[in-house]
Amino acid sequence: MRLATHQLDGRTIATADSGSGPRCTGAASVDDLLRQADWRDTARRAAEQGEPVPESAGIVAPIRTPAKVLCCGLNFRAHIEEMGRGVPAVPTFFAKWADTLTGPAADIDLEPGDTAQLDWEAELAVVVGADLRRASVAECADAIAGYTVSNDLSLRDRQWATTQWLSGKAWDATTPVGPVVVTADAFDPAEHTVTCRVDGETVQHAPLDDLLFPPAELLHHASMFTRLRPGDLVLTGTPAGVGAGRDPQRFLADGQVLETEVSGIGLLRNTIRIRS
Incomplete structure (x- = not known):
């Protein structure tokens, strides 16, 4: 469904x-x-x-007012390698707010001074369907309502200005989500792929079974430190191919069209607008 x-x-x-x-x-x-x-x-x-x-x-955006938006960084091995990090023993979480979310066809509006390093990060997002606290992996699997598409657009200069990622990750209206939530009984992440395109050029493409920590494990780890509730979102991480990992680095510019797709769910199509 x-x-x-x-x-x-x-x-x-x-x-x-x-x-x-x-x-x-x-x-x-x-x-x-x-x-x-x-x-x-x-x-x-x-x-x-x-x-x-x-x-x-x-x-x-299908999810309008989640109590929590949690994101996992460094969850594809190839992305961990391109960013020069070690393989984590536990998930690396950071948070966003509901204000960060925007729609599947919305423009990404920024001012010229906001960032010079806007980067793409195509991701599968898990939608929580039941209360979870200190839950087992099996309990978390049963509590997944479904899955949707997201892009954790990152303002890299803001992200790396300090040792904390928050300001580069939680910028208002920069995380498109949608277009639909496919219920868990109709979607197996291991059978699908995530893709990102910039002006039609494929910049990221990976099978979702390459996730280091799959969805139920992510919810398990998150539920150990915070209560997850119906409607909460957990972004599962991005594959290799981000702009910051390239040589030379490459970032999004005004007017470019960003497409984010998870097979079996759908497509986000967002235009970058940097107002002069």
């Missing part, structure tokens, strides 16, 4: 699609839906009997 958040007449609508098109669930967003204890049953009923969404409805 595919879950999405549509926008129509100034309001947002969570939808469910089992193959006959998106239908209204009664919730305002996918994360709003996931906070319902019976969300699976609600989504199934909606996909079969709900009111169809008008074609005029636009699609926005």
